[in-house]
Amino acid sequence: MRQRIHTTWSIRILSSITLLLIISANANAELLIRITEGADSALPIAVVPFAENGQIPPGDKLSNVVQSDLTMSGEFRALPPSKMLSLPSKREEVFFRDWRMLGQRYVLVGELTRSADKINARYELFDVNREERILGERAAASVNNLRSLAHHISDKVYEAITGVPGAFSTKLAYVTLDSFNGKPRYRLQVSDVDGKRSRIRLESEEPILSPAWSPDGKRLAYVSFETGKPVIFVHELSSGNRTKVADFPGLNSAPAWSDDGRSLLMTLSKDGNAEIYRMDLQSRQLTKLTNHWAIDTEPSWDHNGRGVFFTSDRSGGPQIYHMEKPGAEPRRITFGSRYNARPRPDSEGKYVYYVHQREGSFHIARTNLKTGEETILTRTQSDESPSVSPNGRMLIYATKQGTDSVLTVISADGGAAYSLPASEGDVREPAWGPLIR
Amino acid sequence: MTFSAQTKAFALLLSVGLFAGCSSTGETMEDGSYGSDVAAIDQDGGSTVYGGDDQGGISSSTLTEEERMAAEQQAAQEALRDITTFYFDFDTAEIKQEARDVLVAHAQFLAANPGQNVRLEGHADERGTKEYNLALGERRANAVQRFLIVNGASRGQIETVSYGEEKPAVMGSNESSWAQNRRVELVFD
DSSP states (O other): OOOOOOOOOOOOOOTTOOEEEEOOOOTTTOBOEEEOOOOTTOEEEEEOOOEEESOOOSSSOHHHHHHHHHHHTTSEEEOOGGGOSOOOOSGGGOOHHHHHHTTOSEEEEEEEEEETTEEEEEEEEEETTTTEEEEEEEEEEEGGGHHHHHHHHHHHHHHHHHSSOOOTTOEEEEEEEEEETTEEEEEEEEEETTSOSOEEEEEESSOEEEEEEOTTSSEEEEEEOTTSSOEEEEEETTTOOEEEEEOOSSOEEEEEEOTTSSEEEEEEOTTSSOEEEEEETTTOOEEEOOOOSSOEEEEEEOTTSSSEEEEEOTTSSOEEEEESSTTSOOEEOOOSSSOEEEEEEOSSSSEEEEEEEETTEEEEEEEETTTOOEEEOOOSSSOEEEEEOTTSSEEEEEEEETTEEEEEEEETTSOEEEEEOBSSSEEEEEEEOOOOO | OOHHHHHHHHHHHHHHHHHHGGGOOTTGGGOHHHHHHHHHHHHTTOSOTTOOOOOTTOOTTTSOHHHHHHHHHHHHHHHHHTOOEEEOOTTOOOOOGGGHHHHHHHHHHHHHOTTOOEEEEEEOOSSSOHHHHHHHHHHHHHHHHHHHHHTTOOGGGEEEEEEETSSOSSOOSSHHHHHHHSEEEEEEO
16 A cells, blocks of 8 residues: 655754765775764654575675665665564564564565576565555565665665655766866766765866756766866666767856657857757757847756756846747746846756755755745755656755765755765765666 | 965065056056066066075166066066966856956956966855856856956966865855855866
């Protein structure tokens, strides 16, 4: 049985909870996870360590990964295994009274079995109050892919409880910056949403900006300065093949994919001023969508793929605009302050997220597209590059901690969840990948 | 550039300001004879016309007042060209009043040396969004390009590129750092 939980987030800093969940000794500029804040309304769940049959690879335990996934969402509070009274792995072993006594709403149990080069998982999720099983599944993954199996289970548990698909199996793209041999080293990387299993996709001494996922998750478009100026590339992740798709005089920037993956919105200034174009990737044909003396940039398709959000300073400073369809007269969306930029709509057409300046600080804010109501979501300053998770529940953005750039993930209505600093140097320009079914 | 050259440039910049007084603006410096004087000297490739070395060849007694004025102006013009970075206010691409004489000197130099090219690199401070800042850096470079063209340089000599907020001149998240990072740099080949 599925129930939808409407969580009301109270944004209270639980300053005592500063868990350093995963510390990477890897010098490969891996991301760390710091859960800095939680919501009071987080649902208590017990993720019981899974029983193990046969040789299960050492390393992170599957249940630990599930537990940290659910905790990172900010919507769950996981019971430490040390406080559990028993470690059941199937229904017959679950004593609901014990779990009720421990204040738990949900209990996840399961077992892992090794067969040849596969790990098979059998798991069940119980609602403690109703004493009911709300999820039961078998799933398998190759031996070296235990984390994927864990993220899959997290997705299923999240969906069974909240009614919204989990996004723990999705990927992040981001750019790290450190120094190597006295020169800047920019690296475009792809990792799991918890920052683990990062892989470097491009390394350059020149800036890399604005990674954007194709809807099928197989390609990234981005801006690279490797030729001395901003040029848009499309990069196929499996093969590593790269195609230079826009190298016109002036700016070639801000790529954004269409839903069908066949075209890119982009900002070009080949005619002397920053305008938004749509490029058909097959024919390379360009259609100009804006024509104004102002800066028009940072385009993004709206939720139904018909209209376009973008930033323009036609009113004197950067503000968010929306065109009902390409070429239509833009409507201004933001009025709350003199600087609002880089719109990212959710997938349902309810909100648009963007960078908002107030009293000298830059925050992430969102506007309700129906009511026009604006809410500031972050208390950090110098916030940039918001990217909405594909299930619309979370938001990742770049901000500063001291002098370092870090990534921070918050729930889409502002409850803070965790930050992803790099083990050294800066990390910026996060892009949350699509749900792959 | 050496420290002494910079000091000299600064001193001359001050003296030009005082010397020219209220009559010296960007417009008056476009005066034809003045421009040709600059051209003649620069074509010689000379950079020490008024270097301050007290060598026997030139004595004040043999220099007419006009020659002295011309030489002084030429030297001042060159000293102006030692300045190659121009600063902007937040979210603007307006060329500041104090940058104009220097940019005119650069424009005159480019006009007199058609084979000389220059790259204008536009930058923004770290505040705001990266892509908007990329466009803002370009707008700043374009503003300088237009100013140079209006004052005699030709379009073919000038290339522009924007780095947005990606290449700060100084690190730091305060107004003094930001002010130094909102800039256009002239890079001569």
